[in-house]
Amino acid sequence: MFGRHSGPGWIPTGILIYIPLYLIVYYTILRHKNTSQKITGSILLLYILLVFDVTQFPFPWGKEAQLHVLEAHRFRYNVKPLNNLYWNLWVDFQPRYLLENFLNVAIFVPIGFLMGRYLKDQNKPFIKTMVFVMAFTLTIESLQLAGMYYGFNVRIFDIDDLIMNTLGGLIGYGLWILVVRSRKLNKGK
8 A cells, every 4th residue: 555656757745735735724724723622623634634645645747657557557446335345255355455444444533533522512513523524535535536537546436435434434433422421421420
């Protein structure tokens, strides 16, 4: 997953884009929040940028790299829900793919947790968290699909990733609720 494509014609990370993006979000949204929300919002934003970086980069920039993507990574996608997971578990077991599904859940757990914390004082934080998680993972997968089609990405669109990422966000939000309830129980003692 990491470092498969590097060298001339490949942009390894988007960090130069993320710094100004963070500053824009901080000064337009987070600056007016209380300290706790500033910290949570900053951690959440940095984590979102990290997830974006892991799922979208390296990015082929030169002609040679783009030709490599178009030739070696033909346009692929999966739109059958849980098909890859089923195939891996029951037909052709590959530990690597099982790990990939686990990581797709795990990578979104912090987002669900941090969104729950960030939205704790708003109406319907669960719904807002789930909508955000689904929209973010759909954005990632759609960019991968478009990128693969145009020779700008080596990853594939997979409906299973949408399901696993959303499950990870749900688990993260559930963990946030457990933390809140445990704090309330401890205060009552």
